[in-house]
Amino acid sequence: MISFQERVQGVILATALGDAMGATIEKLSYEQIKEMYGRVECLKTNWYKADAPQEVTLGKMRGNGIVTDDTLMTSALIHVYLKEQRHLDAYDLGNEFVKEISYKKTYIPEFGREGLIIDRLFYPEKYIFMRHVLANCEPREGGIGNMINCGAAMYISPIGIVNAGNPKAAYDEAILFAMGHQSSYGLEAAGVLAACVAKAFEENITVDEIVETAIYFAKDGTKQAIIDMTEAARTLRAEKATMDQVIAAFQSVIAKYSPMGDDVHRKIEKIGIPSNHYTPSRLFSIEELPMALAFIVLNDGEFYKSIYDGINSGRDTDSIGVMIGVILGAMYGSEVIREEDINLLEDTNKMNLVELSNSFAQVAKSIIIEDIRINEKRKAYLENNC
Secondary structure, three states: OOOOHHHHHHHHHHHHHHHHHHOOOOOOEHHHHHHOOOOOOOOOOOOOOOOOOHHHHHHOOEEEOOOHHHHHHHHHHHHHHHHHHOOOOHHHHHHHHHHHHHHEEEEEEEOOOEEHHOOOOOOOHHHHHHHHHHHOOOOHHHHOOOHHHHHHHHHHHHHHHOOOOOHHHHHHHHHHOOOOOOHHHHHHHHHHHHHHHHHHHOOOHHHHHHHHHHHHOOOOHHHHHHHHHHHHHHHHHHOOOOOOHHHHHHHHHOOOOOOOOOOOOHHHHHOOOOOOOOOOOOOOOHHHHHHHHHHHHOOOOOOHHHHHHHOOOOHOOOOOHHHHHHHHHHHHOOHHHHHHHHHHHHHHHHHOOHHHHHHHHHHHHHHHHHHHHHHHHHHHHHHOOO
């Protein structure tokens, strides 16, 4: 039997693993990754921009185990739970989470120095500060007007952990919390991923049961994208398709729900040109979550193979790696992750991920126990009064 603590470690360590491995090749297309690397299957891989001038790298460094904002924001959310020791909502995002990302210095691996997480964040994550601090918004309306992306889903796994075994509660809490950051299908993905992580904590869980959970809770375009992508994955698995065939099929399916394609760069030529990119829609989905679930299905839940395929598929490779990692990390626990990978991630990023996981496991356990106590009181009330 895999212990609760081992599963929590699995989620947190797999966050850093998928993030660091995918960050090396983020924004490259599948074809570009093949041309430049063949295939990435190791943390000790150089970033494709490593030798570029500073005006291109913006002072950042990646590769060889360096994590990005996916891991930093996951850690920030964990620290909010460690402080509050209870369930969270949008008011906590607009208060304690803002403090974690905007006012508390931490080591930023990409910069190689201490700094504020917000200095590293992408625009839709900086939006948290603008809305909650500068605009003084009602916290539950914080995500309105933001660029729709995977930014909330990429760090939402701790909410799945504090609701382990209760995917409905995980979905609800993720929505209540992340609505302070995202809206539309960006918010929906956060809820669905949290539900998947919570479901993955169940003993003897299967990949199909996790996918069924995702489909059950997902709404609108997110739901249909997951259905279509996982069905395609089952067909491709049965056909023993090559990676080229898999990517061609997956990109064809997801194009209906995510219009960006390989052109993920914000070039000056795009200014003023109307598009549906990053806009609210009931028909669209972020591509990272359906892609992650599809690669898990394709590989029947094999841990490293699923992550390797996911990051080598191109585009938002680090977040795809994270989403695959947190689901399978919850399923298998920390034993599935190679010790040399754990050591490299901790040393390179100056983060004690195992210690953080263990501290969080204790708090998450206390939150779950309190939930059980309240439910037992409700049950007793019904038995005595009905």
